[in-house]
Amino acid sequence: MAQQNNPVLPRGVTQATFEKALEAFRALLGEENVLAQPSQLTPYSKVMMSVENDAHAPSAALTVSSVEQVQGVVRICNEHKIPIWPISxxxxxxxxxxxxVQRGQVILDLKKMNRILKVDPDMCYALVEPGVTYQQLYDYIEENNLPLxxxxxxxxxxxxxxxxxxxxxxxxxxxxxxxxMQCGMEVVLANGDIYRTGMGGVKGSNTWQIFKWGFGPTLDGMFTQANYGIVTKIGFWLMPKPPVFKPFEVIFENEEDIVDIVEMLRPLRISGTIPNSVVIANVLWEAGSANVRRQTYTTESGHTPDEILKKIQRDTGMGAWNLYAALYGTQEQVDADWKIVSEAFKRLGKGRIVTQEEAGDKQPFKYRAQLMSGVPNLQEFGLYNWRGGGGSMWFAPVSEARGSECEKQARLAKRILHKHGLDYVAEFIVGPRDMHHVVDVLFDRTNPEETARADACFNELLDEFEKEGYAVYRVNTRFQERVARSYGTVKRDVEHAIKRALDPNNILAPGRSGIDLHTYNKV
Ligand SMILES: Cc1cc2nc3c(=O)[nH]c(=O)nc-3n(C[C@H](O)[C@H](O)[C@H](O)COP(=O)(O)OP(=O)(O)OC[C@H]3O[C@@H](n4cnc5c(N)ncnc54)[C@H](O)[C@@H]3O)c2cc1C
Incomplete structure (x- = not known):
């Protein structure tokens, strides 16, 4: 098929070289798996960040079906110095x-590699390819009646x-x-080698998904949030399905309650009495998820005033903070844990407990209970109806699981968001010792002025949090270089030394997490 000249090119690659690379990709993958027409790239081009889609436009997308094809792709990329961006x-x-992350990179779309390679109901693990969805795995488990x-x-x-x-x-x-919970991965390296982590390199081993560490350096983490390889298989542990699952919510009236909630919760999490990742969602997260539309409450373009937040609480019964957690086990275990947990809440003297029996099918309780019990749903996309316009960037600083720290972060984030006329839509996801403080910076991307405000707001969030010693655990591609700087130069030097060793032609996702041989040391 004659190729129209594509205005988007990989960095430093001429049109003629790009055409040669596309020819080689077509010979390897077949015409239908090399997408370079603008209309074919639309599904890969839409971002939700505070920049034009154009800033992150791909030059092409490749769909592959096998590990051998992935190896063939990296060979061609090395030959023509083409940067690729893998997605699952x-x-x-x-x-x-x-x-x-960078305009012009070629997307390596792995979703056609979608085989569930193994689910072991005795050892409780799965081994899957990149394109396997959670729904697919859920259906497999249900159809085979596996207790997982x-x-x-x-x-x-x-x-x-x-x-x-x-x-x-x-x-x-x-x-x-x-x-x-990850255990064992298979990685195609930039030179085309296939590397298996953990026990995966041992011929005939049956413990690849059983024992993480293998022998010598354990490198799995190096391939996450990174650009050192293309992961083509991953193993992870699955929880045995408990005979009894008891979800509950606790509704708190006041924003300041976050201090006491977290102090009460931490010992229960560290001891494992509450075993799951607890969520503490604020009123706007609740309202968005339950499809309460912002227009119902205010038509102003700025942030939602506190009196409106109180009105939403009164109208809907939602709290300023809404805690979701669950207990798992036999009836005896759950009864014993429930006694400890409910008494701890009673001692706190605030918060209204809601159980499954009381909540019935009500949202957002229903979808939260489903998430805590491994039943897929898409209810949380309702968040995008709160403001409308399709702009969303997660600001996700890590906090100590300490009440005063969470309150400090919540106040700081809210102040900065309000200064920029945006809402504080947030939840804390409680690990035993840490909190992922996840803030959805929602904005109307169809409005350039609001988009510019969201951009300035996100920069200020990063700057002001950094001054307090806080940094995010993950960030969107617009801000990855900025966030990498928060973690210090020694870390970045090491990361670039590894990149030079493993991918000297800089073909794998340059710019991912700020790792890019082309720009580092030039900034
Ligand atoms: C309403 C809403 C709620 C959300 N809630 C959550 C949440 O609860 N928890 C959460 O974690 N996220 C959440 N997200 C964010 C996101 O949607 C999920 O994390 C989702 O699982 C990521 O997309 P994916 O699984 O398709 O991964 P992909 O988009 O395929 O991959 C993610 C990144 O990993 C890298 N990558 C992918 N595949 C490979 C590979 N084979 N080799 C090397 N690198 C690779 C790429 O850099 C890619 O950008 C939420 C999003 C929305 C809109």
Missing amino acids: TGRNFGYGSAAP MLSFPAPSAIASPLGNIMDRGVGYTPYGEHFM
Whole structure:
């Protein structure tokens, strides 16, 4: 098929070289798997960040079906110095979606590699390819009546375990720290070698998904939020389905309650009495998720005033903070834990407990309970109806699980967002010792003035939090270089030394997490 001249080119690559590379990709993958027409690239081009889609436009996208094809692609990329951006299902909404970190990179779309390679119900693990979705795995488990439970992020149905683990994402069950539950990966390196982590290099081993550490250096983490390889298989542990699951919510009236909530919760999390990743969502997160539309409450373009927040609380019964957690186990275990947990809440003297029986099918309780019990849904996308206009960037600083720290972060974030006329839509996801403080910076991307405000706001959030010693655990592609700087030069030097050793032609996702041989030391 005659190729129209594509205005988007990879950095430093001429049109003629790019055409040669495309020819080689077509010979390897077939015409239909090399997408270079603007209309074919539309699904890969839409971002939700505070810049034009054009800033992150891909030059082409390749769809591959096998590890051998991935090896063939890196060979061609090395020959023509073509940068590629691997995605699994490409649903990294609010962190860059499917689009590459730098304009002109070629997307390597792995979603056709979607085989569930193994689910072991005795050892409780799965081994999957990049394109496997959580829904696919959930259906497999249900159809085969396996006593296993999944943990996934809120866009569960359409996202992938491999992609989520690559970005060190989180879920809501006791297995909610997803990278912690990862065990064994297969990686195509930039030189085309296939590297297996952990026990995976041992011929005939049956412990690749059983024992993480293998022998010598353990390198799995090096491939997450990074650009040192293309992961083509991933293993992860699955939780045995408990006989009893008891979700509950506790509704708190006042913003200041966050201090007492976290202090009360931490010992219960560290001891494992509450085993799952607890969520403490603020009123606007609740309202958005339950599809309460902002227009119902205010038509002003700035942030939602506090009196309106109180009115939403009165009208809907939502709290200023809404805590969701669950207990898992046999009836005896759950009864014993419930006694400890409910008495701790009673001693606190604030907060209204809501159980499954009381909540019935009400949202957002229903979808929260589903997430905590491994049932996929897409309810949280309702957040985008709160403001409208499709702009969303997650600001996700890590906090100590200490009440005073969480309050300090909440106040700081709210002040900065309000200064820029935006809402504080936030939740804390409670690990035993840390909190992922996740703020959805929502804005109307169809409005250039508001988009510019969101951009300035995000920069100020990063700057002001850094002054207090806080940094984010993950960020969208527009701000990855900026965030890399918060973590110091020694770390960056090491990362670039590894990049030079493993990928001297800088073909794998240059710019990912600020790692780019072309620009580093030039800034
Ligand atoms: C309403 C809403 C709620 C959300 N809630 C959550 C949540 O609860 N928890 C959470 O973690 N996220 C959440 N997200 C963010 C995001 O949607 C999920 O993390 C999602 O799982 C990521 O998309 P994906 O699985 O398709 O991964 P992908 O987009 O395919 O991959 C993510 C990134 O990993 C890298 N990558 C992917 N595949 C490979 C590979 N094979 N080799 C090397 N690198 C690779 C790429 O850099 C890619 O950008 C939410 C988003 C929305 C809109």
